[in-house]
Amino acid sequence: MTMARDTSEAIRAATNGQHDAHGAAMSSNSEKVARYLEVIQKLVTAWMKEGENDRTPVAKWSDSKSLRENVRLRVHEGDGVGDEALFEAMSEVLDNSVNPWTGRFLDKLYAAPQPLGVASETLLAAINANAHVMSASPMLCLAEECCASAFARLCGWDEARSDGLTMPGGSSSNTLAVQTALSTLFPFFHTDGVLGIGQELANRGLQGRSAAACRPLIFTSEQSHYSLDKAAIACGLGLSSVVKVACDDRGRMDPKELELLLSAAFSKENTASSPRGFPFFVNATSGSTVMGSFDQLDEIAAVCRKQPHPVWLHVDASWGGPVLFSQSARKLMSGIEAADSMAINPHKLLNIPLQCSFALFRNGNALDNNALDAPYLFHGRDSTSKEQKDAERKLARRENPALMAYGCGRRGDALKMYLAWLSAGSVGFARHVERGMSLAREIVDLIRTPAYASRLELGPASASDEDDDGPAFLQVCFRPALPQGQSFKEEQERSEILSKATRHVYETLKVRKRFAVDFAPLPRGIGDFIRLVTHPSTTVENLRDLVEQVAVIGEEYLSREG
């Protein structure tokens, strides 16, 4: 990045200020922060402006080997460097980073943050308060409470009874749901862990079950996020505790299959093919990572209700949750009112800066089961009791939010969401979500036009409506199509050549550096597809350009290799 003149001047002013006879020793923290922010504002906005230039590459390096050859970071083991060298280091960081402000970073479920978000992070850094106890971070804790309540209203939950907190990412939110379900459904979990569950089931008169049949089981779809598997390992259950439920063509969990698997597991007559264990947790996905599909919460909730023992229903809405803002799209999550918990990541679709994820609980009292006292920290702890009314219990609980989770210190990420929600309003968020969804539909329509219909192949539709074959959400999965006249006897052979073409497109786009876009395998062995995410902030021109590039690169590859 060539430093703009005003940036250089700001740096000079900032560093001069430090070195004059009085400045260095005398300058207060507020003066230092003022100077640093003045420079950083110029550095950052110059880099953003560069990103807004259509010819700027989305990333300078297409592989980490070249990056490592050209950039060498090292810390100073002796004395520190002056501010001028420091600002150069910052420029080097910006210069070699992926630039999301190009609007051509379509690689992940997050994109460039909202402009307001950059300011919110600065505010959070200046406050620098730990959201573990309210006395240290009163406003951050109130912002969390306020957002958690507003989300509860969106879900149709009782606001006084519900509760929630921010976690460092969707995986953490999902893991907290698993832990809370374990500590709520198996009170021995707290003291005896997974080893205590067999004894507890025996105490409940379920002693007919073998030890293996006492393994706590999580049910989740084949298309769900791998964080459910990781949560099972992290919580000491292991992958054997995860039962994968098959999906329909649209990538949605099959509720009938779920029902069969649950009954088989609960049945005393466990057969060899039954899941070996005791079901306690069903995870449904609202907005899957690859296809953007939404599990049918209504039907899944009905299945859970039918079981002979309580089953915790969690909804991983890390990606799709914001549909709740939209009157037209919220039907995709119809049934959420019956869920026990939900994860939602405003840092994905709502463009809050990384990270901002909420773990929300319909019955906040369940979170008390995670508590462990630490007398050095939790002084204001009015112990919550079952006799208290929900609202009183919540008020007491919210003095010490760290008691709800398994970490101690926490960033006050909710502040970013609170300010964004003020600024956009629920109506603004709804428009944002709807724009992303309509972009996806527009791109699917484009791929179906004669210009592309024979050159590109769309992945299976993820639409929720039976007579619709469009995208349910913001992902468009597509890849080069076989040239006309060319065919393969074996479906597997076809899948392999098209997967290769897809990966070739991916690699070529990476080298061209105009777009960052990802690929992923689709279910049922049909192979890899480009997964385009139509973030609401993208322009149709860029998306069209990308589609054209995929078509051309694919054609060229398949005519050579096909």
Next chain:
Amino acid sequence: MTMARDTSEAIRAATNGQHDAHGAAMSSNSEKVARYLEVIQKLVTAWMKEGENDRTPVAKWSDSKSLRENVRLRVHEGDGVGDEALFEAMSEVLDNSVNPWTGRFLDKLYAAPQPLGVASETLLAAINANAHVMSASPMLCLAEECCASAFARLCGWDEARSDGLTMPGGSSSNTLAVQTALSTLFPFFHTDGVLGIGQELANRGLQGRSAAACRPLIFTSEQSHYSLDKAAIACGLGLSSVVKVACDDRGRMDPKELELLLSAAFSKENTASSPRGFPFFVNATSGSTVMGSFDQLDEIAAVCRKQPHPVWLHVDASWGGPVLFSQSARKLMSGIEAADSMAINPHKLLNIPLQCSFALFRNGNALDNNALDAPYLFHGRDSTSKEQKDAERKLARRENPALMAYGCGRRGDALKMYLAWLSAGSVGFARHVERGMSLAREIVDLIRTPAYASRLELGPASASDEDDDGPAFLQVCFRPALPQGQSFKEEQERSEILSKATRHVYETLKVRKRFAVDFAPLPRGIGDFIRLVTHPSTTVENLRDLVEQVAVIGEEYLSREG
């Protein structure tokens, strides 16, 4: 907070810019960020400046009841608000927050951030890259690698073999160490969880052990952080898996007691009083939360080495780790070279903004045991293999840092440490740590002068040196002393009245709003003490003022109630 004139002007300029005929629709993201940062710079530095005024209270509210009565946050469920209202909301947040820039927030192990840190967070927000894979966040991943290597050198570990990553807080870093030890020492943990460990021990020829004696055990001192207990619950072990080792008078784990407990647990002749289970993890603390004590790593490492089965040695240096920078203080962590892992939180003593915590591993290959493939995400995954050299394995592993931990997305918190390390140099960090330690000694010396010796009682010394009775680190624990001539027959009665006096001092200080300082119970039933943390950025004048206030408030209380 009364908004300064230049802040109001900046807001007017920023909001005018949005509403003029062309501005609103035309303004680019870079222009919006520039405007937001201009205002936020003024808001934040005005608030900091206010904090720097000696008469400004450390917090506006002494309890959350008053806060709740006076501040009502709500989100906008209709349309959003304009920028002017948004900036007012930001002012409201600042105005009602604890102000760490007063230098009188001495309540926790963190304090005001470095001025540079505020700018680093802004930079991180603008980059907004996820540190899960290097292709999305090349520079953030390199910064992490660079800092992890530099920490490894500080520990005396082989740099090519070691590895590490930032986690959202010390609790998370400690938990990752427990999980990594489980997945490394018990390969079945990954698939079968805690339930697989009994089988695995049987496979190893340890079938003489009863089921209960197969429970994996964590050993940690009575004075260690409660996050070890929470980690045990979170990982499905339960509190029964945590064996608390007694401490000496200085708050350090007793290595002989540890040795006895380990042998008893490993012995086949488990008696009723032996820990029931199979030891796998010892946590030593470098800088305990209340007393600031340092466990003797050399001796503990020697005990671990003697055991008949491998025992993972983790060091929770979340608070005390920065002594490694200081030639004079690093002896407090002598033995760290033999540890398997270490947690260190630069967001505590080094004043990096919340959060910044590193989980570091002497043998980085152990982190591969946490990996779980996600084909949609980890494309560049050259699978690591045991045949590869350490450096090659590390290079492959670092393409996808998310594989090392149990979450997926991660903030690039290492960038803040990288920039701070550049700016201060290791020498600057050493000076910083030494200043904090010498302040603590100065305050202890002050309390021992005739002016205070009879009015205040110091907690037991945490010094590491047998012939020293000073503080080992930055905490000074003290409380009002019984008035001369007054005494109690029962030690318990004495402890109770002095604990009450301490809590009265704490409450009074809260109401006065000049200082925020915490209290905590000290071991062996001696009751509560004020825990003062002498952050390096505090002034001696403020610390002296606080000591005087504690003495006066305590005297007044004890003469009335004693």
